[in-house]
Amino acid sequence: MQPFTTLTGLVAPLDRVNVDTDQIIPKQFLKTIERTGLREGLFLDWRKKQDGTPDPELFLNQTRYNGATILLTRDNFGCGSSREHAPWALLDQGFRCLIAPSFADIFYNNCFLNGILPVVLNAEEVQALFQAVRASEGYQLTVDLAEQTVTTPQKTIYRFDVDPFRKNCLLKGLDSIGLSLQHEPTIAAYENKRKTEAPWLFPDL
Amino acid sequence: MAAKTMFEKIWESHVVREEADGTTLLYIDRHLVHEVTSPQAFQGLKLAGRRPRRPGATLAVPDHNVPTTDRRFGISDPVSAKQVKTLEQNCKDLGITFFGMNDIRQGIVHVIGPEQGFTLPGMTIVCGDSHTSTHGAFGALAFGIGTSEVEHVLSTQCLLQKRPKTMEVRVEGALSRHCSAKDIILAIIGKIGTAGGTGHVIEYTGGAIRSLTMEGRMTLCNMSIEGGARAGLVAPDTHTFLYIKDRPLAPKGELFERAVRAWMQLTTDPGAKFDQVVELRADEIAPQVTWGTSPGMVTGVNGKVPDPREMPDEKSRKAAEHALEYMALTPGTPMTKIKLDRVFIGSCTNSRIEDLRLAAQYVKGKKVAPSVHAMVVPGSGLVKQQAEQEGLDQIFKEAGFEWREAGCSMCLAMNADVLQPGERCASTSNRNFEGRQGKGGRTHLVSPPMAVAAAVEGHFVDIRYWS
Numbered sequence A: 001m002q003p004f005t006t007l008t009g010l011v012a013p014l015d016r017v018n019v020d021t022d023q024i025i026p027k028q029f030l031k032t033i034e035r036t037g038l039r040e041g042l043f044l045d046w047r048k049k050q051d052g053t054p055d056p057e058l059f060l061n062q063t064r065y066n067g068a069t070i071l072l073t074r075d076n077f078g079c080g081s082s083r084e085h086a087p088w089a090l091l092d093q094g095f096r097c098l099i100a101p102s103f104a105d106i107f108y109n110n111c112f113l114n115g116i117l118p119v120v121l122n123a124e125e126v127q128a129l130f131q132a133v134r135a136s137e138g139y140q141l142t143v144d145l146a147e148q149t150v151t152t153p154q155k156t157i158y159r160f161d162v163d164p165f166r167k168n169c170l171l172k173g174l175d176s177i178g179l180s181l182q183h184e185p186t187i188a189a190y191e192n193k194r195k196t197e198a199p200w201l202f203p204d205l
Numbered sequence B: 001m002a003a004k005t006m007f008e009k010i011w012e013s014h015v016v017r018e019e020a021d022g023t024t025l026l027y028i029d030r031h032l033v034h035e036v037t038s039p040q041a042f043q044g045l046k047l048a049g050r051r052p053r054r055p056g057a058t059l060a061v062p063d064h065n066v067p068t069t070d071r072r073f074g075i076s077d078p079v080s081a082k083q084v085k086t087l088e089q090n091c092k093d094l095g096i097t098f099f100g101m102n103d104i105r106q107g108i109v110h111v112i113g114p115e116q117g118f119t120l121p122g123m124t125i126v127c128g129d130s131h132t133s134t135h136g137a138f139g140a141l142a143f144g145i146g147t148s149e150v151e152h153v154l155s156t157q158c159l160l161q162k163r164p165k166t167m168e169v170r171v172e173g174a175l176s177r178h179c180s181a182k183d184i185i186l187a188i189i190g191k192i193g194t195a196g197g198t199g200h201v202i203e204y205t206g207g208a209i210r211s212l213t214m215e216g217r218m219t220l221c222n223m224s225i226e227g228g229a230r231a232g233l234v235a236p237d238t239h240t241f242l243y244i245k246d247r248p249l250a251p252k253g254e255l256f257e258r259a260v261r262a263w264m265q266l267t268t269d270p271g272a273k274f275d276q277v278v279e280l281r282a283d284e285i286a287p288q289v290t291w292g293t294s295p296g297m298v299t300g301v302n303g304k305v306p307d308p309r310e311m312p313d314e315k316s317r318k319a320a321e322h323a324l325e326y327m328a329l330t331p332g333t334p335m336t337k338i339k340l341d342r343v344f345i346g347s348c349t350n351s352r353i354e355d356l357r358l359a360a361q362y363v364k365g366k367k368v369a370p371s372v373h374a375m376v377v378p379g380s381g382l383v384k385q386q387a388e389q390e391g392l393d394q395i396f397k398e399a400g401f402e403w404r405e406a407g408c409s410m411c412l413a414m415n416a417d418v419l420q421p422g423e424r425c426a427s428t429s430n431r432n433f434e435g436r437q438g439k440g441g442r443t444h445l446v447s448p449p450m451a452v453a454a455a456v457e458g459h460f461v462d463i464r465y466w467s
């Protein structure tokens, strides 16, 4: 996994609440057995209006947002299906950081495991950012994970929370499976204890 | 000893170790796998040169991509066929039990876990699928995970987790006749919102929950994720133990007796505290129908399509406007005036034998409206077999429903079962997202009896007053 330390990047706005993973990446892209090549499916069903013309509202259809690495969005982003194809598609498009007032649980977790930093700011802060992004073309933010800050071009600083453990893994790009495997003896001891406490859990298939 | 919730008891008995910030290495008892969210996990495992720690704790089945029509000639879509084949090959390579597409035990992953007795109270159960919450009906801590975590479980039989908060949803009173678990959970989501349970594990309590059958409890817990919660729980009781007894993978004889004694200790202690409590009256719940593109956009069938201008804030107003545009609905339209093109009875929410029995009861002697295309997709091969032994398939077929093979089918339309753009569907599934059942398709979530009535009349009807 690619570490995340600081990022200064162009911000793209997606002004919708409850964006579900079915919208982020539609089902036809779930048939793949790879992690890559998902960018073409990102928000696919929102790219065109019902009459088939490109929807100018979607940031992907506005050249001013080309190359954005930070996605600004609304409440409960990433709800619905657990598909990790959603963060893979966002990553494939170049996003390394997402900012919203809240994220759905599974999606939030999936982001950290793929080197994407989901930042939770409060609704007023997000609203202020939406206004700023729309008002000035080329609007960039700087996100510093170690300091847990988002800094605007005007040097306004927003602070965010993140679990120390997740933060450390992301800062260093650690492989969490490797970390857990270091505790193999503890896992084995746990299993042995449980085999006597709750033996019905152990007859394996 | 401090009073504990059921969630706390299960969580604490699965802690392998804890980091300073509370991140927990949690032991996972059971792991279910399907074809869509697993290939990259198996590939990662193989690339890292690792083996599954406990292959026998994992059960795999293809369900999302499989055709629901005649399967003897395989899957015609080569991409889907490859994904299913990849799962089979991975299972073979790594010694994981696999129920193939033509195995009678095949079915939707959340239907077959309980059916086989793979799901037991007090367990931790995960699957790369958000509706893993279904298994919470047994008093198991069951939640959906991403593909990286599937690989983590295969490699370590553990997961790194932050302890969630707890929410009690208490439903007292008796449901009115013709209402079911589906109406309860839709009403709950309508009340708490689709993010209401975020960060929480919900325990459903109260008289209305206690009187639900196991299958009703599965319907209820299934949609916990639509309320934002990763998991739902119902305390195990006699219903639970009787359901489990004699299932193929359940403990037998003395071991079963011993397990039951332990399971009885799992319930939340009197006086234990939840972080949040929500209360509902079952007698106030009308049959529910969604009108929008999120499961929280729901109302009683006796209600009307809401007016976005009456929404409490700007955000919900915009979301409602958007949803009504997509759904092609006008504010103020009575729900019973909404006409349907398709009806889908199936999915891990409502495709078990009781759902089919209940639906069949309403179908008997009726005909599907000529303007409607209706289908029934059983949750598993065994459900299908049982239904056929009881003659339910005949009842459906005589009324004009299609009777299909088991799978996810039009719940997410990854196989050939897809809504056409603009088609409107009454569906017993769990998600009404834009395009969920096919690009441009419009989904209304309902219970099986409501779906049957809509199929027969061609529009929604209040099942309570339907002859």
Ligand code: SF4
Binding pocket: B063, B064, B108, B109, B110, B129, B131, B347, B348, B349, B407, B408, B411, B412, B429, B430
């Ligand atoms: S039936 Fe639908 S919700 Fe359930 S596992 Fe299949 S696709 Fe997911």
